[in-house]
Amino acid sequence: MIEIIVACLLGIFFGIVCGLIPGLHTNLVSSILVAILPIALNYISPFIAMIFIICLTITNIFFEFIPAIYLGAPEEDTNLSVMPGHELLLQGKGHEAVYLMSTGAKLGIFASFVMTFIFILFLKTTYPFFERMMFWILTWICIFIIAGEKNKMISIIFFILSGFIGIGALNNQINQPLLPLLTGLFGISGLIESINQKTKIPNQNLKLTKISFDKIKAPLIASLAVSPLCSFLPGLGSSQATIIGTKIKKLDRKQFLILNGTINSLIMYLSFVTLYLIERSRTGSAAAISSIITISFKDLLIIFCLFVLIGLTTSKLTLKTSSFIANKINKVNYSKISIGVITFLTVMSIIISGTTGFLVLISSTLLGLACQKYNVRKGILMGCLLIPTLLIYLPL
């Protein structure tokens, strides 16, 4: 019992650290975990290691909202939330932005209870069909994303160019290629723009307005429609699910943040259900767990209970941390913070991904900046992952 409690507390602690450090995504943390697990398993049981990974994962989901909103430094799952989140920050509502994403994440945890039964009933029988149709599903998603843009020609150019960068990043032997790729496209480019515009963060309002059920309905429906597909099909993740979700239901800025939060937690939990049902890992955490244990139905129930308990606890911790940061952020020079974050992310990219990774970072940052100058929505740049995946599933 004590071992379980210690594993939970350590998982929460490291989840907070990993969530708050910009650019340190769960997949990167999971790959570090997988490397050290063989040593750790000499001292702890696989079950305790699983508890630790789950607690770290859940905490990270909530705490990664904070650097995404306050520093404009997103990770793979939060990259699309940077723009609307940053807009709210500039209106003095950064804390509200974190609250909205946190509420969405809690919603996702409870929605996953319903989705688990649907998955258990249908996933095993339908999965082979979806896998065969993968190329056509991805093609449809690409068309769906571009069709919603105002200037389609420019959007297609940026989509294809981001696809080329993705191909370059994923086919050179770079360690953790997604780090420089997504950091450049969505993180550093946005931070450079903030410095250019001499962004000054206004006083942050800590008052939170209660979210009505009508406000939640649209993002909840959109996430329930999209997340299941994106949680078990390869090549699709939270970012793609968010883009599709916004096309299914028209959402305002606040609903978008709720959607992003819901999708993050829903997809993460459903990745464990997918691991149980069809033994496929779709997230770094699921891959880490699959390397040490074969999940049983009992383990799945334990994972769900942890998601609920730790999720509810962590959401409160996240809001407390957010209110602390919100009180301080307008007192510091935001340009200096942005420069500091850019330097940190660049150094991390070079250390982890090497010189070729640095080249990816430069290309992706330049494209992200160009995207902003041409007023193209940054969601288009998800071509960096969609096009390489499309090529893998090309039916030739």
Added chain:
Amino acid sequence: MKLDKLLLFFSLFFTLLLLFLINFEKPIAEGKITRISSDKESTKIFLEDASLIWLKNRTKLELKIGNQIKVYGKPAENTNNTLIFAEKITCLNC
């Protein structure tokens, strides 16, 4: 040239450079095939240094035991580079 066009130009330039660099990637494994086993979904190729090459059954494979191959791909993260997901295989003595 305007800033937006300049950014797009340099982005394209560095992207092409990245794509060019793919030609210089080193193989992740190299050796003689000692065993090949296939099932409905995948083919596993065993090399003499105990590396296991895994690939999905999407294209016809014309490799035999004794072929010397170079493998390009990514190692599975939890297997000390002994399990490799192949993206490209070059046969040296086919």
